[in-house]
Amino acid sequence: MLNVLIATGVATWFSVAYPVLRRRLAVRAPSGGAPLFWPLALLVVFAFMPLVFSVERTDGNAVLEQGLTASNVVTIVLTGLTGLYLAAKIAADRRVLTLPFCMPYLPFTLMIGMNALSAAWSIVPLYTLYRTAELAIFTLTSILIFDRPDIQRRLGDILAIVTLSWLVAVTPEIVTNLASGIVFSSAKNNMMPLVCAALGFAAAFGPRRPRRGLYLVLAAAGFVIAGSAASTGALIAVGPGLMIASRRPGLRLAGIVLALASVAVFLFLMVGLSNFPALLDVLSVILQKPRVELANATGRGQFWPTFIAATQDRLLGSGFSAADRFVQLLIPTTELADELGRDAVFITSSHNMFLSAWAGTGIVGLCFALVTLIEPIRFARAADRGTRRLVACLILMLALNGMTTPGLYQDWNVNVLAYVAVLAYARAARRAAEAPVVLAAGPVAIPHRADPAWPAA
Numbered sequence: 508m509l510n511v512l513i514a515t516g517v518a519t520w521f522s523v524a525y526p527v528l529r530r531r532l533a534v535r536a537p538s539g540g541a542p543l544f545w546p547l548a549l550l551v552v553f554a555f556m557p558l559v560f561s562v563e564r565t566d567g568n569a570v571l572e573q574g575l576t577a578s579n580v581v582t583i584v585l586t587g588l589t590g591l592y593l594a595a596k597i598a599a600d601r602r603v604l605t606l607p608f609c610m611p612y613l614p615f616t617l618m619i620g621m622n623a624l625s626a627a628w629s630i631v632p633l634y635t636l637y638r639t640a641e642l643a644i645f646t647l648t649s650i651l652i653f654d655r656p657d658i659q660r661r662l663g664d665i666l667a668i669v670t671l672s673w674l675v676a677v678t679p680e681i682v683t684n685l686a687s688g689i690v691f692s693s694a695k696n697n698m699m700p701l702v703c704a705a706l707g708f709a710a711a712f713g714p715r716r717p718r719r720g721l722y723l724v725l726a727a728a729g730f731v732i733a734g735s736a737a738s739t740g741a742l743i744a745v746g747p748g749l750m751i752a753s754r755r756p757g758l759r760l761a762g763i764v765l766a767l768a769s770v771a772v773f774l775f776l777m778v779g780l781s782n783f784p785a786l787l788d789v790l791s792v793i794l795q796k797p798r799v800e801l802a803n804a805t806g807r808g809q810f811w812p813t814f815i816a817a818t819q820d821r822l823l824g825s826g827f828s829a830a831d832r833f834v835q836l837l838i839p840t841t842e843l844a845d846e847l848g849r850d851a852v853f854i855t856s857s858h859n860m861f862l863s864a865w866a867g868t869g870i871v872g873l874c875f876a877l878v879t880l881i882e883p884i885r886f887a888r889a890a891d892r893g894t895r896r897l898v899a900c901l902i903l904m905l906a907l908n909g910m911t912t913p914g915l916y917q918d919w920n921v922n923v924l925a926y927v928a929v930l931a932y933a934r935a936a937r938r939a940a941e942a943p944v945v946l947a948a949g950p951v952a953i954p955h956r957a958d959p960a961w962p963a964a
Contacts, residue, residue, distance in 0.1 A: 703727075
């Protein structure tokens with residue numbers, strides 16, 4: 508009975524209360540336009556520091572039993588420094604606090620609020636609170652970086668800096684793998700392909716700039732160097748994304764149907780690729796991956812059922828990030844070992860955005876996972892064609908790539924950075940589309956035309 512009440516309450520909230528809350532909380536604030544150097548430097552160091560300095564552990568509960576490692580301490584210090592920077596910016600101009608409540612950032616801001624609330628029933632409350640604070644701090648930092656009046660011109664520049672910073676951090680790994688003949692995934696990173704895709708889409712769909720060709724090459728090179736099989740497969744989202752970006756209702760509907768079909772095919776191949784040995788052989792050669800790794804989605808098909816079994820009775824989840832990181836607290840380790848072998852006892856992530864959402868905040872998290880993907884595409888419908896294409900393609904790729912990564916859930920990562928980047932781009936483009944038109948005879952204010960995606964209350 509309790510589960511029925513929870514499900515009914517969540518369904519009612521998202522269908523009735525959420526649209527009202529969205530309209531009441533949404534604000535129209537001017538672009539941040541903060542100085543770029545410090546927020547970008549802090550964010551890049553935080554994002555890529557673990558690639559050059561990280562103390563590895565083999566026990567999933569080690570942080571609870573043994574305390575923090577040196578790399579954990581550095582991460583917390585970087586989070587604190589970034590928090591102090593934001594505090595200084597907010598003290599200087601309190602309007603900074605209104606930026607996360609602008610559309611289309613608002614749904615993600617509400618999701619962060621829900622993550623914080625889940626600490627009340629988290630299996631490790633302190634961990635949930637820290638991860639929520641980290642996500643909030645670096646999401647606002649990302650907004651300060653990208654929310655600027657000239658973002659349509661500068662998006663490629665900023666993403667290129669992030670991509671080049673990552674390449675510098677992993678240069679030793681790239682050199683070693685290239686010497687062994689490994690090109691694809693010479694510095695494997697399941698998150699960076701989305702940043703590279705955003706850079707490529709910004710160059711392809713945005714205003715033409717002198718460095719357009721260079722950025723396309725950089726995006727392609729970064730995608731190949733970082734590339735995982737899943738991120739490569741996520742490229743099938745580009746086709747339906749272009750269709751969804753069309754203003755023709757029939758073509759948009761066909762794009763939605765094709766997107767759903769792409770998700771189904773993507774999932775089927777992830778867990779059933781071994782049923783097609785010829786295709787498996789071809790992909791193994793192209794992606795330079797062992798057949799066994801591609802056949803079982805790097806073990807995900809084995810531990811996902813156990814992960815689901817551990818969380819299935821918690822309709823409100825077990826705490827943002829905590830249920831992913833400490834799933835061993837939800838299911839006996841002996842059962843995990845019996846099902847999956849000794850190594851699986853130390854899994855620290857579901858490696859799936861939607862399972863992370865479910866484990867962290869239950870059906871509320873699943874609803875937010877969908878809302879934070881759908882709302883940006885709806886918001887961008889009033890913008891120019893290039894922006895619609897950029898947003899639709901990137902969001903659909905995020906959904907597919909999220910099948911094998913935490914995506915927007917579990918922690919802050921460069922997927923969140925790419926997500927915020929396209930939201931900022933869409934906000935600037937929509938503001939430009941709604942601006943008054945200046946004719947030769949003088950300025951003429953065009954009456955505001957309601958966006959069908961956002962009906963009046």
